[in-house]
Amino acid sequence: MKVTISIIKADVGGWPGHAWVHPKMLELAAERLKEAQKRGLLIDYFVYNVGDDISLLMTHTKGPDHSDIHGLAWDIFKEVTEKVARKYKLYGAGQDLLKEAFSGNVRGMGPQVAELEIEERPSEPVITFAADKTEPGAFNLPMYKIFADPFNTAGLVIDPAMHEGFLFEVLDVYEHKVYLLKTPEDSYSLLGLIGTTGRYIVRRVYRRADGAPAAAVSVERLNLIAGRYVGKDDPVAIIRAQHGMPAVGEVLEAFAYPHMVHGWMRGSHAGPLMPMRFYQIDAERRIAVGAKMTRFDGPPKVGALGWQLHDGYLEGPVDLFDDPAFDYTRQLAAQITEYIRRMGPFQPHRLPPEEMEYTTLPKILAKVKAYGADDYEKNRERYIKEAIAAAEVAASHD
Ligand code: F6R
């Protein structure tokens, strides 16, 4: 049986600010998914958050990009916006719902989407990830480590099923082009692209031996869709594990080093990606409550839930970063946070202008007068006198 695993994710309001989600949002979403399961549309579902983003995890047999599944998610996000986010005036209610009417597919409408259609193996371990205050390219480095770096994934060397390597599908979000690169032989070209995390994004990975889908990452760039700042595209991902795929521990190992990602405060800062536990898991109600984003709206965080699929049912979740072995990573990420925060508005903590999510800085800077450099050198004394006189006039008005 072919099963599709769909994650559709959106920020439809924060509590407070951009820190977290209101529990009533998760509860309402879970109720609606339960009804869809009863109607037979879904095999199974789960709802969780990391920071201010809600992930709807759904399994079904409709295939990827199906309007019933996407429409369900869209309607749920709309309802959660109206009935919870607007009711309590949560911050940024409906933030990621960029279009008014649903037109068959949520792609390009604001929510993030990751979907994998798979032939369920006799035993099918799957890991779902969600990250907040960062961008889809934040998964580039771990994807490379998981599927192409033998120093991370021992199976690339040891397991004959993985020996032929993996095929990476990389999307250039600016030119809207796709690159298909094979590892190990195209590794250097792959790294040459995906090191530019804001532009080239690992969207899918396949096992070369049989073309089996191995991973999917959400790649919608909200700021490109909207043409203005509407929040970072906090990404989600799905990875299959074991038996000819990287082991669960090989997948997680890639997150043991808190690499630097873009996002954080105002989508305009670099910071470490901290692997986080979930605070609460209610397997009965199908809800998990994940990380808060409080220090400087961050630092960027990622959560990982583990599942065993059985005929499309999701046995789980297991909170995979809930292991003292990741305490050191969290500590290191906290130290890096402390270190890099002291740079304040300076690069490389603050991102270069073309990577900043706010397009408002030029407006602010436009109020500051600029002189032609050659003209200024000729008339420097006069300009300085004028500037001092202007400051004195301003002070006398205070
Ligand atoms: C980053 C993010 C937050 C906000 C920040 C300012 O993705 O969502 O860091 O950018 O809290 O938000 P506004 O401009 O809404 O006050």
Ligand code: MG
């Ligand atoms: Mg938000």
Ligand code: MG
């Ligand atoms: Mg978010």
